[in-house]
Amino acid sequence: MSAANVTSIAYLAAAVLFILGLKGLGRPRTAPRGNLLGASGMLVAVLATLLDRSIVDFRVLVAGLVVGSAIGAVLAVRVQMTGMPQLVALFNGFGGGASVLVAGASFLEVVDEGLVDDQLAVAAALTALIGIVTLTGSLVAFAKLQEVLSLRGFRGLGLFRVALGLVSVGAAVMVVVRPEDLGWFWLLVGAGALLGVLGTVAIGGADMPVVIALLNSCSGLAASAAGFVLDNPLLIIAGSLVGASGLILTQIMCTSMNRSLFDVVFGSMGSGGTVMDVDEVYGDRVTSTSAEEVAMLLEVAERVAIVPGYGMAVAQAQHAVRDLMRTLNEAGTEVVFGIHPVAGRMPGHMNVLLAEAEIDYECLLDMDQVNPTFPQTDVTIVIGANDVVNPLARTDPGSPIAGMPILEVDASRTVVVIKRSLSPGFAGIPNPLFADDGTLMLFGDGKAAVLDVVAALLNV
Amino acid sequence: MTLLIALTLFVLAVFLGLELINKVPATLHTPLMSGSNAVSGITLIGAMVSAGTDHSTLTTTLGFVAVVLATINVVGGFLVTGRMLAMFTSKREKRS
Numbered sequence: 001m002s003a004a005n006v007t008s009i010a011y012l013a014a015a016v017l018f019i020l021g022l023k024g025l026g027r028p029r030t031a032p033r034g035n036l037l038g039a040s041g042m043l044v045a046v047l048a049t050l051l052d053r054s055i056v057d058f059r060v061l062v063a064g065l066v067v068g069s070a071i072g073a074v075l076a077v078r079v080q081m082t083g084m085p086q087l088v089a090l091f092n093g094f095g096g097g098a099s100v101l102v103a104g105a106s107f108l109e110v111v112d113e114g115l116v117d118d119q120l121a122v123a124a125a126l127t128a129l130i131g132i133v134t135l136t137g138s139l140v141a142f143a144k145l146q147e148v149l150s151l152r153g154f155r156g157l158g159l160f161r162v163a164l165g166l167v168s169v170g171a172a173v174m175v176v177v178r179p180e181d182l183g184w185f186w187l188l189v190g191a192g193a194l195l196g197v198l199g200t201v202a203i204g205g206a207d208m209p210v211v212i213a214l215l216n217s218c219s220g221l222a223a224s225a226a227g228f229v230l231d232n233p234l235l236i237i238a239g240s241l242v243g244a245s246g247l248i249l250t251q252i253m254c255t256s257m258n259r260s261l262f263d264v265v266f267g268s269m270g271s272g273g274t275v276m277d278v279d280e281v282y283g284d285r286v287t288s289t290s291a292e293e294v295a296m297l298l299e300v301a302e303r304v305a306i307v308p309g310y311g312m313a314v315a316q317a318q319h320a321v322r323d324l325m326r327t328l329n330e331a332g333t334e335v336v337f338g339i340h341p342v343a344g345r346m347p348g349h350m351n352v353l354l355a356e357a358e359i360d361y362e363c364l365l366d367m368d369q370v371n372p373t374f375p376q377t378d379v380t381i382v383i384g385a386n387d388v389v390n391p392l393a394r395t396d397p398g399s400p401i402a403g404m405p406i407l408e409v410d411a412s413r414t415v416v417v418i419k420r421s422l423s424p425g426f427a428g429i430p431n432p433l434f435a436d437d438g439t440l441m442l443f444g445d446g447k448a449a450v451l452d453v454v455a456a457l458l459n460v
Numbered sequence: 461m462t463l464l465i466a467l468t469l470f471v472l473a474v475f476l477g478l479e480l481i482n483k484v485p486a487t488l489h490t491p492l493m494s495g496s497n498a499v500s501g502i503t504l505i506g507a508m509v510s511a512g513t514d515h516s517t518l519t520t521t522l523g524f525v526a527v528v529l530a531t532i533n534v535v536g537g538f539l540v541t542g543r544m545l546a547m548f549t550s551k552r553e554k555r556s
Binding site for chain 2: 057339
């Protein structure tokens with residue numbers, strides 16, 4: 001069997017391993033094995049590629065593998081779970097960046113040899129555009145999550161973005177028409193890079209889960225497009241699998257916010273309706289409470305629900321929350337977690353943090369599972385969540401979050417909100433839940449407040 | 461590979477991906493994302509060829525950077541996914 005055939009069969013095996021791996025990642029029990037299968041597929045693919053006869057010099061290649069592995073391993077091992085959204089954003093970007101470079105290098109080679117055809121030029125232009133937008137978009141998302149850049153959106157760049165989009169499309173067309181003029185290719189890369197930056201600087205914190213999922217999808221699509229450039233079936237298959245899975249996640253995130261992908265990407269937030277006056281909503285109806293009082297409530301509660309939000313991640317309160325859960329469980333109280341799909345800064349953010357604190361994933365309930373149980377819940381503790389529990393989403397059709405599915409915590413007997421202040425969430429609107437008769441506000445740092453409650457519970 | 465075959469593979473793989481990932485529980489959203497992202501680092505095999513062929517200094521350099529980025533994506537992605545998944549525990553599993 002020729003070396004080319006061996007490589008092709010190995011690529012087929014790798015594709016099968018990727019498919020089995022992704023399937024495995026869909027169930028908690030099989031997920032660790034799924035991840036291993038995916039990694040084995042990658043190893044098979046890399047080893048098979050070493051047989052490629054067009055590789056004449058292994059020094060540069062091996063140096064790249066060594067440097068990349070070292071950096072990747074250090075990043076993966078050292079990252080804190082709270083830093084996970086940034087890391088995922090960064091990895092997405094690197095994937096997109098690698099695809100642009102691969103397509104670029106291959107395009108340059110073919111143009112030099114005068115062998116370029118329409119199909120290759122179209123594929124190279126598409127890869128360059130998708131890949132570079134993924135790279136710069138992810139870097140901006142990274143900077144925002146790392147809080148190097150403000151999470152509040154930059155608005156009013158719409159026209160500029162449309163113009164850049166037109167320039168990119170024009171340059172892409174010219175790459176196909178006049179592939180030998182490499183200037184068009186570089187113009188495409190430059191315009192795409194700016195487009196990625198402007199497309200993501202406008203996106204605010206609460207929209208981050210959508211953006212991260214979308215960039216994930218794009219990194220796959222870029223790899224798939226690179227497969228068309230290189231005429232490599234494995235890149236096409238693996239890339240489109242990832243592109244499709246990213247699209248599903250993006251769709252789930254958009255549905256959970258009741259916003260269209262268009263609104264998220266173009267940074268428009270329903271601004272209609274009257275902005276409610278903060279004093280009018282809160283007035284003197286906000287009831288402040290103490291850790292001791294909360295402990296007394298919990299003491300007699302039979303069922304407690306905990307609703308975490310991004311604030312829990314910021315306060316690093318997940319271990320304190322675990323202690324609270326254990327203390328309550330020991331007293332015979334049932335504790336569940338209610339998790340909104342877009343709580344946090346990436347899909348599944350809260351689940352990862354709570355898993356880090358060794359909380360059984362069976363206790364983490366999705367929105368659809370937990371909502372019907374709130375009427376039977378004695379105490380709901382909201383930690384660092386705001387917009388996802390704001391009843392205005394149901395009651396005020398003019399509100400920016402109108403129609404967004406929320407966790408209906410106000411249906412439970414008592415709600416305790418742990419929060420630093422009454423400041424609004426990302427949507428910038430006050431939350432009538434805080435002024436509700438059944439709501440008590442426990443002001444303070446999430447972690448400290450939860451630990452105070454645990455201490456008070458142990459003292460009762 | 462003709463364009464038609466390439467397109468066929470693309471479309472079928474997209475449908476397969478949509479079927480595979482449908483109904484993934486929220487708990488696994490992050491590991492799924494970082495794991496699938498590591499798979500998208502498959503671009504690495506293209507990068508290896510670019511870095512290894514002796515075409516011009518420019519293409520070799522581009523290939524080298526691509527290998528580094530893609531390897532970070534692959535190695536980091538699978539490792540961090542494994543780390544995350546190791547934390548997902550269930551009492552029911554421990555008992556069994």
